[in-house]
Amino acid sequence: MRIALLTLTLLATPAAAQEDAPIVVTGHRDLEQQIESFVGALTPSSPRGQIARFETAVCPGVFGIPEAQRAAVRDRIRAVAKGVGLDVAKPDCTPNLLVMVATDKNAFVKALGKDHNYMFGDRTPAQVRQILAEPGPATAWQIQTMVNAEGRRIGNEGDTPVNRTATRPSRITAAARPAFMAAAVVIESAALEGLTTTQLADYAAMRGLARIDPMRIDTAAPSTILRILDASSDSEVPVTLTQWDFAFLKGLYSSPDNLYAPSQRSEIERAMNQEFDRAGGEDAPSRGKSPG
Numbered sequence: 001m002r003i004a005l006l007t008l009t010l011l012a013t014p015a016a017a018q019e020d021a022p023i024v025v026t027g028h029r030d031l032e033q034q035i036e037s038f039v040g041a042l043t044p045s046s047p048r049g050q051i052a053r054f055e056t057a058v059c060p061g062v063f064g065i066p067e068a069q070r071a072a073v074r075d076r077i078r079a080v081a082k083g084v085g086l087d088v089a090k091p092d093c094t095p096n097l098l099v100m101v102a103t104d105k106n107a108f109v110k111a112l113g114k115d116h117n118y119m120f121g122d123r124t125p126a127q128v129r130q131i132l133a134e135p136g137p138a139t140a141w142q143i144q145t146m147v148n149a150e151g152r153r154i155g156n157e158g159d160t161p162v163n164r165t166a167t168r169p170s171r172i173t174a175a176a177r178p179a180f181m182a183a184a185v186v187i188e189s190a191a192l193e194g195l196t197t198t199q200l201a202d203y204a205a206m207r208g209l210a211r212i213d214p215m216r217i218d219t220a221a222p223s224t225i226l227r228i229l230d231a232s233s234d235s236e237v238p239v240t241l242t243q244w245d246f247a248f249l250k251g252l253y254s255s256p257d258n259l260y261a262p263s264q265r266s267e268i269e270r271a272m273n274q275e276f277d278r279a280g281g282e283d284a285p286s287r288g289k290s291p292g
Contacts, residue, residue: 061095
């Protein structure tokens with residue numbers, strides 16, 4: 001059941017206050033086909049495109065809620081990032097994954113565009129309008145750059161990008177790839193009523209660490225933290241990252257560099273299968289069984 005977030009700290013999620021806290025996940029029985037569908041829904045990209053991710057240490061920053069809750073959300077995101085294989089920056093770092101709670105999502109994003117347009121990177125006004133057009137009480141976006149096959153940022157000489165790399169592209173691998181420099185997640189405060197700081201942090205981690213459109217997820221898909229904002233106030237929702245969420249992020253951040261999207265998806269699916277096999281127990285998805 002949902003429990004108020006903005007009026008209760010819910011013990012400030014003591015486990016999340018420790019950077020090395022374990023990630024608790026829940027499970028859902030499903031077929032291998034659903035792994036493929038789940039990954040496909042969360043990784044929109046053209047066949048010759050690439051699925052971007054953070055390649056620098058993550059530093060979460062939280063704004064718009066009381067300080068005790070901000071600290072709990074920051075610590076939880078750090079724990080999730082570390083749990084899926086990301087480097088985490090020191091506590092005094094400059095935030096590069098921003099979680100912002102606002103009364104009115106669209107008004108807040110418009111104000112950012114007016115007063116802090118650097119927050120959108122090199123997006124055109126039309127692309128910013130696409131962010132504004134996202135339905136629901138939340139939106140998210142990433143600022144990315146291109147790095148070469150060795151992970152070094154590609155610079156410009158004049159107006160021309162120059163990729164200095166010894167790696168040759170092929171049909172499977174690319175000589176350059178996109179990488180996140182920063183991410184922003186904006187959530188309306190009314191949508192958080194009844195949720196905990198852990199739920200807020202885990203939702204923001206999913207939206208910030210991967211370029212995801214929750215509207216692409218089929219209603220028959222496995223349980224995911226991405227549904228918590230749209231759930232009715234009396235419905236049961238995940239209390240943390242589900243096993244599917246955690247396995248997806250872990251697969252995304254363990255897949256090899258320089259692959260194109262189809263190969264990346266295959267690697268994520270393989271990693272998710274391995275994660276489910278390692279998890280075992282009754283919470284792990286059972287192969288060959290219908291959802292139950």
